[in-house]
Amino acid sequence: MYSKNVKSTWEKKDRSTGNLRYSYRRHLKEKFIELLLLLAAFFSILITFSIIFMLVKESIIFFQHVSIWEFLTDTQWTPLFDDAHYGILPLVSGTVVSSVIALLVALPLGTTIAIYLSEFASYTVRETAKPFLELLGGIPTIVYGYFALLFVTPLLQLIIPDLPGFSLLSAGLVMGIMIIPYVSSMTEDAMRSVPMHLREGSYAMGATKFQTAIKVVMPAAFSGIAAAYILAISRAVGETMVVAIAAGMQPNLTWNPMEPAATITAYIVQVSLGDLPHGSIGYQTIFAAGLTLLLITLIFNILGHLLRKRYRETY
Amino acid sequence: MSDEKKLEELRVVIARHKRRDLMFLIAGVLALMIALLTFIALFTQMLIDGAPRLSWEFFTSFPSRRPESAGILSAWVGTTLVMLVTAISAIPLGVAAGVYLEEYAPKNLFTELIEINVTNLAGVPSIIYGLLALGLFVYQLGLGQSILAAGLTLALLILPIVIVATREAIRSIPVAIREGSYALGATKWETVADHLLPYSAPGILTGIIIGLARAIGETAPIITIGALTFIAFLPPSPIKSEFPFISFEWLTAPFTVMPIQMFNWVSRPEEEFQFNAAAAGLILVVMTLAMNALAIYLRYRMRKKIKW
Numbered sequence: 001m002y003s004k005n006v007k008s009t010w011e012k013k014d015r016s017t018g019n020l021r022y023s024y025r026r027h028l029k030e031k032f033i034e035l036l037l038l039l040a041a042f043f044s045i046l047i048t049f050s051i052i053f054m055l056v057k058e059s060i061i062f063f064q065h066v067s068i069w070e071f072l073t074d075t076q077w078t079p080l081f082d083d084a085h086y087g088i089l090p091l092v093s094g095t096v097v098s099s100v101i102a103l104l105v106a107l108p109l110g111t112t113i114a115i116y117l118s119e120f121a122s123y124t125v126r127e128t129a130k131p132f133l134e135l136l137g138g139i140p141t142i143v144y145g146y147f148a149l150l151f152v153t154p155l156l157q158l159i160i161p162d163l164p165g166f167s168l169l170s171a172g173l174v175m176g177i178m179i180i181p182y183v184s185s186m187t188e189d190a191m192r193s194v195p196m197h198l199r200e201g202s203y204a205m206g207a208t209k210f211q212t213a214i215k216v217v218m219p220a221a222f223s224g225i226a227a228a229y230i231l232a233i234s235r236a237v238g239e240t241m242v243v244a245i246a247a248g249m250q251p252n253l254t255w256n257p258m259e260p261a262a263t264i265t266a267y268i269v270q271v272s273l274g275d276l277p278h279g280s281i282g283y284q285t286i287f288a289a290g291l292t293l294l295l296i297t298l299i300f301n302i303l304g305h306l307l308r309k310r311y312r313e314t315y
Numbered sequence: 316m317s318d319e320k321k322l323e324e325l326r327v328v329i330a331r332h333k334r335r336d337l338m339f340l341i342a343g344v345l346a347l348m349i350a351l352l353t354f355i356a357l358f359t360q361m362l363i364d365g366a367p368r369l370s371w372e373f374f375t376s377f378p379s380r381r382p383e384s385a386g387i388l389s390a391w392v393g394t395t396l397v398m399l400v401t402a403i404s405a406i407p408l409g410v411a412a413g414v415y416l417e418e419y420a421p422k423n424l425f426t427e428l429i430e431i432n433v434t435n436l437a438g439v440p441s442i443i444y445g446l447l448a449l450g451l452f453v454y455q456l457g458l459g460q461s462i463l464a465a466g467l468t469l470a471l472l473i474l475p476i477v478i479v480a481t482r483e484a485i486r487s488i489p490v491a492i493r494e495g496s497y498a499l500g501a502t503k504w505e506t507v508a509d510h511l512l513p514y515s516a517p518g519i520l521t522g523i524i525i526g527l528a529r530a531i532g533e534t535a536p537i538i539t540i541g542a543l544t545f546i547a548f549l550p551p552s553p554i555k556s557e558f559p560f561i562s563f564e565w566l567t568a569p570f571t572v573m574p575i576q577m578f579n580w581v582s583r584p585e586e587e588f589q590f591n592a593a594a595a596g597l598i599l600v601v602m603t604l605a606m607n608a609l610a611i612y613l614r615y616r617m618r619k620k621i622k623w
Contacts, residue, residue, distance in 0.1 A: 026502060033504045034419055040411035041420070044478065045432050047471055051443060054450035109346045116343025129347060131611045136354050138525070138607040140532020142574045143596045146581050147357045150364075150589060177353050184350075208336045231438060238440025240535035241574075245581055265442050265535065272445070272539045278454055286539075290446040294439065301438040305431065 055294060058287030065281055071288070077251040077267070079285045080274075086285070088292055090253040094261035098172040098243050099236040101257055105176025106232055110183025111225070117184070118191040119199075119213040130185070137181035145245030148174035153246065166248030166260035175242045183232045190224025191217050223307040230304035234297040240265035264293045358600065365593030373594060377547040378576065382587035387595055389546040390576035393462065394531060396550060396565060397572055400466020401473065401530050406523055409474050413481025413519075414507055437475035444472045445539025453540050460541045462550060463566040468536050473526035480522020484515035517617045521610045528606035532599060534574035545579070546571040573599050 063071070066086040074087025113133070117126050153170040157163050163170075194217050202212040218225065248260030249270040262270065268286045276282045376386025412433075420426040448468035458464040488511055496506040512519075550568035573595060580592035 030502050030504050034415075037411045037415035037419055040408050041415040041429050043408060044412060044436060044474065045429060047436060047447075047474070048432050050451055051439065051447045054447050055443075058450065109349060112339075112343055112346040113350065116340070116347065120340050120343055131608075131615075133350065134611060135604055135607050136350060138528055138532075138603050139354075139357075140534070140574060140599050140603055142532065142534045142577055142581075143357070143361075143600055146577070146592055146596050147360065149581065150593075151356060151360045177350065180350050208332045210336045210339045211332065213339075234438055234440075238442065240440070240442045241578070244535075245578070265440065268442055268446070269535060269538050272449075272541060287446060287450070290443055294443050297438065297440055297443075298435070301435055304438075305434055 051294070055287050055291040058284045059291045062281065062284035062288045065284075075253050077262075080271075080282055084281075088264075088289065090251040091262060091264045091267050091289065092292075093253050093255060094168060094243075094247065094251070094266070095237055095263040097255060097257055097261070098168045098175060098247060098263055099233065101169060101172025102175035102179060102236040102239075103229075103233060105173055106179040106183050106236070107229060109176075110180045110228075110232070111187055113180065113184040114187035114191060115213050115218075118188045119209055119217060130188075133181040133184060137185070139178075141178065141239065141241040142245070144174050144178050145242045148242055148246035160258070163258055164248075164260055166246060167258055168243075168247050168261055169257040171243045171245075171247035172257060174246065175236055175239050178239070178242065179232050179235050182235060183228055186228035186231065187221075187225050190221040190228060193224065194220045223310045227304040227308035230300050230307065234300035234304065237300070238265065238293060238297050240269060244269040264289050361593045361597045361600065363593075364590050365595075365597040368590050368594035369597070373591075378545055378571075378579075379547075382585060382591055385580075385588075385591055387573065387576055387598070389549060390571050390573045390595070391598075392549055393546070393570035394572045396462050397466045397469065397570065398527060398531060400463060400566070401469040402523070402527060404467060405470035405473050405477055405526065408470070409477025409523075409526075410481050410512075410519060412474075413478045414485065414512070416478070417482045417485045418503065418507055418511065433475050433478050437479070440535075441472055441533055442535040442539055444468055445536030447471070448536060448540045459567065460543065460569055461567045462570045464540055465537055465542060465570065465572070468540060469530040469533060472533060472536060473530050476526035476529065477519075477522055480525070481515070481519050484518025484522070485511055487518065488514050517613055521613045521617075524606050524610040524613070528603045528610070531606070532574055532603050534578055537572055537575055538578070542571055542575050543569055 071086055071088055073089070074085050075089055076085035076087050077090045078085045117129060121129065148170050149166075152174055153163070153165060153167065156167075156170055156173075191213075198216055198220055199212055202216040207215070243263045244266040247263065247266060249262045249266050250260055251267065252259060252261035254261055267289055271282060271286045372384075373386045374391065375388055376384060377388050378390075379385040412429075416426065416429060416433075420429070445468065448464060448471070452458045452464040452467055453460060458467075492510055492514065493506055496510050501509065546569060550565040550570060577592050577595040577599065580588040580595065583589075
């Protein structure tokens with residue numbers, strides 16, 4: 001009886017020290033896994049740093065050849081010609097014109113769809129339309145480029161007979177339609193996050209749905225909608241394939257949407273298609289162009305992020 | 316009398332506002348129709364041009380100078396292999412980062428920095444990733460214009476999508492599940508591996524599918540790293556007849572992918588090549604639509620099925 005008891009306490013002790021050792025190993029394993037996960041999360045910061053590092057590194061070499069003043073003020077961009085000019089303005093004008101056309105299409109249409117879906121549409125309409133819009137957003141941009149070149153441009157030529165085969169207009173229009181789902185889904189999210197009692201208050205005062213949407217819901221969702229617009233701008237500026245296919249790839253300092261022109265992104269594509277030796281000045285120009293593009297989109301992204309954060313905190 | 320007049324005026328005002336309501340309703344439906352009609356136009360245009368080219372030979376032929384005998388064999392094989400590399404590298408990294416940010420990360424400046432960074436990366440234009448890959452993978456690491464370089468590039472591109480999807484899926488699991496697991500003596504990792512990850516799997520899968528659908532159609536970054544547009548051979552087979560039966564030679568092989576092949580055909584002047592482009596585009600659209608539809612369906616089923 002006695003000995004049996006002793007034995008069992010010993011067993012207990014044994015198991016408990018074993019447990020301690022086991023829990024120590026378990027603790028080490030936990031820490032090790034946490035470290036691995038932390039490294040994975042840290043990796044995303046590494047990506048940002050290497051993007052900035054790569055672009056800046058090659059751009060520094062570029063700016064040793066070309067002064068920043070020339071880069072910003074020269075009106076010609078002909079880095080691959082014998083008589084080389086390095087003015088980013090023609091590329092910027094192409095980018096601005098195509099983006100403005102895209103936004104003129106996407107913002108009004110996207111907002112109208114968002115107001116309709118969020119304030120007017122019945123539950124069934126909303127739940128069917130939203131996945132469809134989402135599907136539209138998933139279509140590859142190259143397909144939209146094909147559509148712009150072979151469907152929209154010929155269609156526009158029926159209305160405007162002297163429209164050239166490549167034009168900023170048709171690229172911008174298609175780009176606009178392409179980012180409608182993007183604008184509408186983010187705007188709708190912002191409007192849906194406005195608390196119901198604001199709407200109910202407005203209806204109780206006798207306002208119509210339209211009045212409530214314009215005068216109550218939209219002001220309340222203002223920062224969210226602004227964020228959607230700003231992110232749409234950054235999307236339009238960074239869009240590549242549609243403009244590369246449908247707007248031509250000739251740098252052209254113009255504000256006329258009926259002309260062909262190259263955007264910053266289209267220029268990078270054009271150079272990449274050729275066979276430029278690593279380390280040549282032509283190779284460095286695409287990094288300088290890329291840095292310009294990154295800076296433009298970064299400003300819009302940060303602005304959009306700040307605005308979005310604000311509306312998330314309010315409600 | 317004046318009361319009646321006021322009432323009359325009021326009725327006019329109300330009628331006007333109701334008319335405006337109706338007009339906006341019509342505008343909303345029209346806007347929605349424009350978006351949908353564009354898609355229908357796009358799809359029919361490609362169907363009319365591309366459908367006659369869709370045949371068994373189109374899938375089993377290499378690109379050619381003669382449009383009628385050109386096919387997409389090297390393109391779809393390339394796309395499959397590149398997606399394989401992308402999935403293998405982006406999924407573990409993205410899920411791990413998502414788990415860390417949602418379950419482990421302390422609330423401090425560093426965590427916030429990572430969060431802002433992930434949001435920002437999602438907004439960086441895809442062509443910038445191409446430039447990074449050109450400098451880093453192609454030249455710095457000496458991977459060349461290979462399947463490995465392209466796969467890694469697209470992995471970086473979809474990493475934010477996978478991270479955000481993982482976080483959202485894990486966040487939607489109630490705290491009670493975690494507390495129950497801890498109460499039974501499970502450690503943090505045991506809780507994550509045995510409970511949180513299995514329960515959030517459908518949500519994470521949705522994100523992964525959407526990310527891969529995006530990667531399949533990405534053209535710009537692949538062009539930037541200098542993928543060849545005319546490839547008339549296949550990468551070496553990953554399976555060998557002699558020991559060790561698996562070869563990784565294909566990782567370093569030159570390649571082409573579906574969108575690049577389509578871009579190449581679109582930019583040719585001959586009209587016959589446009590039909591090939593339409594056919595390739597049709598396959599791309601059907602593939603991405605199918606993947607996105609699968610993701611949407613998964614999400615829908617998940618919402619319906621799971622009641623915490």
